[in-house]
Amino acid sequence: MSGLGELDRPETPRTPGAWDEPSRRSLTDVGGDEGGTDESGSRDAGTAASSRDRQSPTRARRSNADPVKALMHHHRDLCERAVDPLEIAAGLEAHGVTDRTAARFRHRDVFSLAEEMYARVPRDDDPAPRPTDPPAPRVRAAWLVLALLPGVLCAATVAGLRLTDGRPRLIAAAAGALAVTLALRAALRRGPLGAATRTTGTWTCWLVGYALLGDGLLRTALAGGPDALPDGTADGAWPLTAAPVVALTLSCAPAAVCAHLFAVRARRKLASSRGLADFSASVRPLLLGTFALYMGVLTALLTLTGAVLDEPAAHPQGLALGALLLLARLLTVHGHAHSATLVLTATAAAEGAALATLFAGRLPGCDFLAVPVDALVAVCGPAGVPTAACGLGALTLLVHASRRLTRASAHAHAHADAATDRPG
Structure with missing residues (x-):
């Protein structure tokens, strides 16, 4: 083609805008210069240009419709x-x-x-590498130790209360409560139970405090109100229910392990699933299995602590409270702290309202206020109040977790521990 040879000759400079889109396309497609070499070449170039112009809207739409x-x-x-x-x-x-x-x-x-x-996605450089496997055992050992501390310190506090009397007992109780609170705070900041969202633990402390003191206070209120309260704590007459609290603090370590296993397995299923429905269907049994595993361990701990402390095992209220706290923590860790806080608040308010209505029912003309709680205690005993309140809260969170924690978005930013640890 003669046009190819003429491309080697220098061309006359052109002003900007002299090249229009059809000319560039015809020149590129035909292989000649702007003027062509003969009439036949001009007709071929014109035919190619017109054909290209007819196709250009479609190609433009295809290129732009991305x-x-x-x-x-x-x-x-x-x-x-x-x-x-x-x-x-x-x-x-x-x-x-x-x-x-x-x-x-x-x-x-x-x-x-x-x-x-x-x-x-254009990337100038590779993303920062994730932590490798060698640090994983040290990380896992760190959060395991932190998760074990609350149970150990709580058991030591209860032992100190039983071995002391008078002022030393008050000192042991105050020091033990502070140590357990700090240990729980550390355990909930690191490891599988740690969450980036900062949530208040006020209602959680209330629920644990009610498990320790609530049944005794409820019995006192049923016996006659404030006049039946102990004169003081010097004689150690205040009724305590230590077994469920010790079991719950000891279960902090199993809860961390269960949360870790759930995060790791869910991350693996996210990698292997080929659809959102497929992922949800595979994670739901994993969630229920993790929940059942924790409940089984908590049942054993309640039985053990009840036998060691020579107290009733308090299985109903202990299991209900443990289920509530575990589900609330799992939702918080995976980005649904609002619903967990809302249910914990409602549960604590229900327990507080039960005590308040009992005392208010002792006022003249207010007997009707205490009727619901009196009926519940008559059927189930004092344990019926925390069991009903925590049980309803746990059931609500279980239904909510089965919907929220089975979504891929709940595992978008899996905990760093789940990303680094590879359990065999």
Whole structure:
């Protein structure tokens, strides 16, 4: 073709804008220069240009209609900070993108859509490497020790209360309560039970305090009100129920292990699942199995502490409170702290209202206020109040967790411990 030879000759400089889109396309497609070499070449070039012009709107629409690119622009921050496609998939699911939505982007599910988005994100350098396996045993040992401390300190405090009397007993009780509180705070800041969201522990402390003192106070109120309260604590007459509290603090370590196993297994299922429905169906039995494992361990601890302390095992209220606290913590760790705090607040308020109505029922003309609690205690005993309150709260959180913790978005930013540890 003669046009190819003329391309080697220098051309006359042109002003900006002299090249229009059809001319560039015809020159590129035909292979000649702007003027052509003969009439036949001009006709061929014109025919190619006109044909290209007829096809250009369709090609322009195809090039501009890139829905995945638009989705990436909409979720730019998510794509840029993600360290793997799974985090993008979880983030999309949290924003309401489902497998049916992914089908409109020509993908079979959210996971394959996330893989394309992750592959298309421009990165100047590789993301920072995640912690490797060697530090994992040390990290695991650290949070295991922290999780064991509350139970050990609580058992030592109860032993000190039983071996002392008078002022030394008050000192042992105050020092023990402070030590257990600090140990629980440390255990809930690190490890599988740690959460980035800072939540108040006021209602949790109330629930544990009621497990220790509530039954005795309820019996005192039923016996006659404030006049029946002990004159003081010097004689040690205040009734305590230590067995469920010791069992609950000892169960902090099993709860941490269960939370760790749930996070690790859920992360693995997130990597192997090929759809949101598939992931939810595989994680729901895992959640229920983790919950059942903890409840079994807590039952054994309640039986053991009851036998050692020579107290009733208090299985109903202990199991109900343990289930409530575990589910609330799992929801908090995985980004649903609001619902957990709301249920804990309602449960604590129900227990407080039960005590308040009993004392208010002793006022003239207010007997009707104490009727519901009196009826419940007559059927189930004093343990019926915390069992009913905590049981309803735990059931509510279990239903809520079965919906929220089985979503990929709950595991978008799995705990660092779950990402580094690989249990055999």
